[in-house]
Amino acid sequence: MxxxxxxxxxxxxxxxxxxxxxxxxxxxxxxxxxxxxxxxxxxxxxxxxxxxxxxxxxxxxxxxxxxxxxxxxxxxxxxxxxxxxxxxxxxxxxxxxxxxxxxxxxxxxxxxxxxxxxxxxxxxxxxxxxxxxxxFDSQNRQNAFQTVVAPDDPHAVWINQDAWFSLSDLASGNTITYSMKQHGNGVYIFVINGQIEVADNRLSKRDAIGISNAELVSIAATEDAELLVIEVPMN
Missing domain, CATH: 2.60.120.10 (Jelly Rolls)
Structure with missing residues:
Protein backbone atom coordinates (compact mmCIF):
# COMPACT_ATOMS: atom_id res chain seq x y z
CA MET A 1 0.00 0.00 0.00
CA PHE A 136 -29.24 11.18 -4.32
CA ASP A 137 -30.98 10.15 -1.10
CA SER A 138 -28.57 10.60 1.80
CA GLN A 139 -30.27 7.75 3.67
CA ASN A 140 -28.62 5.36 1.21
CA ARG A 141 -25.11 6.27 2.38
CA GLN A 142 -25.51 5.77 6.12
CA ASN A 143 -22.50 3.64 7.10
CA ALA A 144 -22.23 2.59 3.47
CA PHE A 145 -20.80 3.77 0.17
CA GLN A 146 -23.28 5.39 -2.20
CA THR A 147 -21.99 5.46 -5.77
CA VAL A 148 -22.85 8.79 -7.39
CA VAL A 149 -20.50 8.85 -10.41
CA ALA A 150 -19.63 5.73 -12.43
CA PRO A 151 -19.04 4.43 -15.96
CA ASP A 152 -21.23 1.38 -15.38
CA ASP A 153 -24.07 2.19 -12.96
CA PRO A 154 -27.45 3.42 -14.27
CA HIS A 155 -28.25 4.87 -10.83
CA ALA A 156 -25.20 7.16 -10.93
CA VAL A 157 -24.20 9.94 -13.32
CA TRP A 158 -22.05 8.60 -16.16
CA ILE A 159 -18.36 9.47 -16.51
CA ASN A 160 -16.04 9.02 -19.48
CA GLN A 161 -13.39 7.28 -17.40
CA ASP A 162 -12.91 4.10 -15.35
CA ALA A 163 -13.60 6.17 -12.23
CA TRP A 164 -16.11 5.91 -9.42
CA PHE A 165 -17.19 8.59 -6.92
CA SER A 166 -18.87 7.50 -3.69
CA LEU A 167 -20.32 9.43 -0.76
CA SER A 168 -20.56 8.03 2.76
CA ASP A 169 -21.99 9.27 6.05
CA LEU A 170 -20.14 7.22 8.65
CA ALA A 171 -21.26 7.23 12.27
CA SER A 172 -18.68 7.45 15.03
CA GLY A 173 -17.35 4.03 15.98
CA ASN A 174 -18.21 2.43 12.66
CA THR A 175 -15.74 0.94 10.17
CA ILE A 176 -16.34 0.29 6.47
CA THR A 177 -14.09 -1.20 3.81
CA TYR A 178 -13.77 0.15 0.30
CA SER A 179 -13.03 -2.42 -2.41
CA MET A 180 -11.40 -1.20 -5.63
CA LYS A 181 -13.70 -1.67 -8.58
CA GLN A 182 -10.83 -1.96 -11.05
CA HIS A 183 -7.43 -3.55 -10.45
CA GLY A 184 -4.61 -1.01 -10.44
CA ASN A 185 -6.81 1.94 -9.55
CA GLY A 186 -6.13 4.20 -6.58
CA VAL A 187 -8.54 5.93 -4.24
CA TYR A 188 -8.54 9.51 -2.95
CA ILE A 189 -10.53 9.95 0.28
CA PHE A 190 -11.62 13.51 1.10
CA VAL A 191 -13.10 14.24 4.52
CA ILE A 192 -15.96 16.68 4.05
CA ASN A 193 -16.70 16.77 7.78
CA GLY A 194 -15.76 14.80 10.88
CA GLN A 195 -12.78 12.60 11.65
CA ILE A 196 -11.61 9.20 10.44
CA GLU A 197 -8.63 6.84 10.64
CA VAL A 198 -7.23 5.33 7.44
CA ALA A 199 -3.96 3.41 7.00
CA ASP A 200 -2.67 4.57 10.41
CA ASN A 201 -3.48 8.22 9.62
CA ARG A 202 -6.02 10.31 11.48
CA LEU A 203 -7.82 12.70 9.15
CA SER A 204 -10.08 15.61 10.06
CA LYS A 205 -12.34 18.03 8.18
CA ARG A 206 -11.04 18.73 4.64
CA ASP A 207 -8.00 16.48 5.05
CA ALA A 208 -7.46 13.87 2.35
CA ILE A 209 -5.46 10.71 1.71
CA GLY A 210 -4.52 9.08 -1.57
CA ILE A 211 -4.00 5.32 -1.53
CA SER A 212 -2.64 3.14 -4.32
CA ASN A 213 -1.28 -0.40 -4.61
CA ALA A 214 -4.16 -1.73 -2.52
CA GLU A 215 -7.34 -3.64 -3.29
CA LEU A 216 -9.11 -2.96 0.02
CA VAL A 217 -9.10 0.18 2.19
CA SER A 218 -10.54 0.21 5.71
CA ILE A 219 -12.01 3.48 7.05
CA ALA A 220 -12.89 3.93 10.73
CA ALA A 221 -14.88 6.91 12.02
CA THR A 222 -13.59 8.40 15.26
CA GLU A 223 -16.33 11.06 14.97
CA ASP A 224 -19.39 11.23 12.75
CA ALA A 225 -17.93 11.80 9.29
CA GLU A 226 -19.00 12.75 5.77
CA LEU A 227 -16.71 11.41 3.05
CA LEU A 228 -16.11 11.74 -0.68
CA VAL A 229 -14.23 8.74 -2.09
CA ILE A 230 -12.84 9.02 -5.62
CA GLU A 231 -11.44 5.91 -7.33
CA VAL A 232 -9.38 6.60 -10.47
CA PRO A 233 -6.87 4.88 -12.75
CA MET A 234 -3.34 5.72 -11.67
CA ASN A 235 -1.95 5.94 -15.21
Missing amino acids: KTLVHRANSRGNADFGWLKSKHSFSFGQYYNPERIHFGMLRVLNDDIVAGGAGFPTHPHDNMEIVSIPLKGALAHRDSTGTEKIIQTGEVQIMSAGSGLTHSEYNASKDEEVNFLQVWVLPKEKDINPRYDQKQ
Missing part, protein backbone atom coordinates in the same frame (compact mmCIF):
# COMPACT_ATOMS: atom_id res chain seq x y z
CA LYS A 2 1.26 3.45 -0.96
CA THR A 3 -0.19 6.55 0.74
CA LEU A 4 0.02 10.32 0.57
CA VAL A 5 -1.69 12.70 2.96
CA HIS A 6 -2.95 16.18 2.07
CA ARG A 7 -3.85 18.22 5.15
CA ALA A 8 -6.58 20.84 4.86
CA ASN A 9 -4.21 23.65 5.79
CA SER A 10 -1.71 22.62 3.10
CA ARG A 11 -4.11 23.30 0.22
CA GLY A 12 -3.66 26.15 -2.20
CA ASN A 13 -5.70 29.26 -1.48
CA ALA A 14 -7.46 31.79 -3.71
CA ASP A 15 -9.53 34.72 -2.44
CA PHE A 16 -11.14 37.01 -5.01
CA GLY A 17 -13.74 38.41 -2.66
CA TRP A 18 -16.71 36.88 -4.48
CA LEU A 19 -14.87 33.51 -4.63
CA LYS A 20 -12.93 31.77 -1.89
CA SER A 21 -11.34 28.53 -3.07
CA LYS A 22 -9.09 25.87 -1.58
CA HIS A 23 -7.14 23.74 -4.08
CA SER A 24 -6.09 20.18 -3.28
CA PHE A 25 -4.05 20.16 -6.51
CA SER A 26 -2.23 22.80 -8.54
CA PHE A 27 -4.80 25.15 -10.07
CA GLY A 28 -4.84 28.73 -11.29
CA GLN A 29 -2.22 30.77 -9.47
CA TYR A 30 -1.44 27.89 -7.08
CA TYR A 31 1.35 25.64 -8.32
CA ASN A 32 2.96 22.82 -6.40
CA PRO A 33 5.03 20.40 -8.52
CA GLU A 34 4.34 17.62 -6.00
CA ARG A 35 0.57 18.17 -6.24
CA ILE A 36 -0.31 18.16 -9.92
CA HIS A 37 -2.68 15.19 -9.84
CA PHE A 38 -3.49 11.84 -8.24
CA GLY A 39 -3.66 9.43 -11.15
CA MET A 40 -6.45 10.65 -13.43
CA LEU A 41 -7.78 12.99 -10.69
CA ARG A 42 -6.60 16.43 -11.74
CA VAL A 43 -8.56 19.01 -9.67
CA LEU A 44 -10.43 19.06 -6.37
CA ASN A 45 -11.47 22.59 -5.47
CA ASP A 46 -13.49 23.52 -2.39
CA ASP A 47 -15.30 26.66 -3.59
CA ILE A 48 -17.39 29.21 -1.73
CA VAL A 49 -19.18 31.70 -4.01
CA ALA A 50 -20.89 34.83 -2.70
CA GLY A 51 -24.57 35.48 -3.38
CA GLY A 52 -25.24 36.70 -6.91
CA ALA A 53 -21.68 35.92 -8.06
CA GLY A 54 -20.20 33.17 -10.18
CA PHE A 55 -18.08 32.07 -13.11
CA PRO A 56 -18.97 33.81 -16.41
CA THR A 57 -19.03 31.88 -19.67
CA HIS A 58 -15.72 30.13 -20.36
CA PRO A 59 -14.52 27.13 -22.41
CA HIS A 60 -13.50 23.58 -21.52
CA ASP A 61 -12.50 20.54 -23.52
CA ASN A 62 -11.48 16.94 -22.81
CA MET A 63 -12.19 16.99 -19.09
CA GLU A 64 -14.79 15.29 -16.89
CA ILE A 65 -16.06 17.99 -14.51
CA VAL A 66 -18.10 17.01 -11.45
CA SER A 67 -19.85 19.50 -9.15
CA ILE A 68 -21.15 18.50 -5.71
CA PRO A 69 -22.97 21.27 -3.78
CA LEU A 70 -22.46 21.00 -0.02
CA LYS A 71 -24.54 24.06 0.84
CA GLY A 72 -26.75 26.16 -1.42
CA ALA A 73 -27.40 25.79 -5.15
CA LEU A 74 -25.70 26.52 -8.48
CA ALA A 75 -27.23 27.89 -11.67
CA HIS A 76 -25.64 26.19 -14.69
CA ARG A 77 -25.86 27.10 -18.38
CA ASP A 78 -23.81 25.66 -21.24
CA SER A 79 -23.51 25.62 -25.02
CA THR A 80 -25.27 22.23 -25.30
CA GLY A 81 -28.46 24.14 -24.45
CA THR A 82 -28.57 22.88 -20.88
CA GLU A 83 -29.84 25.29 -18.24
CA LYS A 84 -30.23 23.80 -14.76
CA ILE A 85 -30.22 24.55 -11.04
CA ILE A 86 -28.01 22.12 -9.08
CA GLN A 87 -29.26 21.74 -5.52
CA THR A 88 -27.52 20.41 -2.42
CA GLY A 89 -28.05 16.64 -2.52
CA GLU A 90 -27.52 16.51 -6.28
CA VAL A 91 -24.39 15.64 -8.25
CA GLN A 92 -23.66 17.13 -11.67
CA ILE A 93 -21.25 15.99 -14.36
CA MET A 94 -20.23 17.75 -17.55
CA SER A 95 -18.18 15.83 -20.10
CA ALA A 96 -16.49 18.66 -21.98
CA GLY A 97 -15.31 16.33 -24.75
CA SER A 98 -14.57 18.06 -28.05
CA GLY A 99 -15.33 21.44 -26.45
CA LEU A 100 -18.08 23.57 -24.95
CA THR A 101 -18.63 26.77 -23.02
CA HIS A 102 -20.51 27.14 -19.77
CA SER A 103 -21.23 29.48 -16.88
CA GLU A 104 -21.93 28.67 -13.23
CA TYR A 105 -23.42 31.13 -10.77
CA ASN A 106 -24.70 31.06 -7.23
CA ALA A 107 -28.45 30.48 -7.62
CA SER A 108 -29.08 32.72 -4.60
CA LYS A 109 -28.61 36.48 -4.55
CA ASP A 110 -28.06 36.51 -0.79
CA GLU A 111 -26.66 33.20 0.52
CA GLU A 112 -23.25 31.67 -0.15
CA VAL A 113 -22.93 28.42 -2.05
CA ASN A 114 -20.21 25.92 -1.12
CA PHE A 115 -19.45 23.18 -3.62
CA LEU A 116 -16.73 20.74 -4.56
CA GLN A 117 -15.48 21.03 -8.12
CA VAL A 118 -13.66 17.90 -9.29
CA TRP A 119 -11.90 17.35 -12.62
CA VAL A 120 -10.95 13.92 -13.95
CA LEU A 121 -8.97 13.34 -17.15
CA PRO A 122 -11.11 11.48 -19.73
CA LYS A 123 -10.75 7.93 -21.00
CA GLU A 124 -11.62 8.89 -24.58
CA LYS A 125 -10.84 12.28 -26.09
CA ASP A 126 -13.10 14.46 -28.24
CA ILE A 127 -16.40 12.72 -27.43
CA ASN A 128 -19.60 14.69 -27.97
CA PRO A 129 -20.06 17.03 -24.98
CA ARG A 130 -22.74 15.83 -22.56
CA TYR A 131 -24.36 16.81 -19.27
CA ASP A 132 -26.12 14.95 -16.47
CA GLN A 133 -27.25 15.54 -12.91
CA LYS A 134 -29.11 13.43 -10.37
CA GLN A 135 -30.53 13.69 -6.88
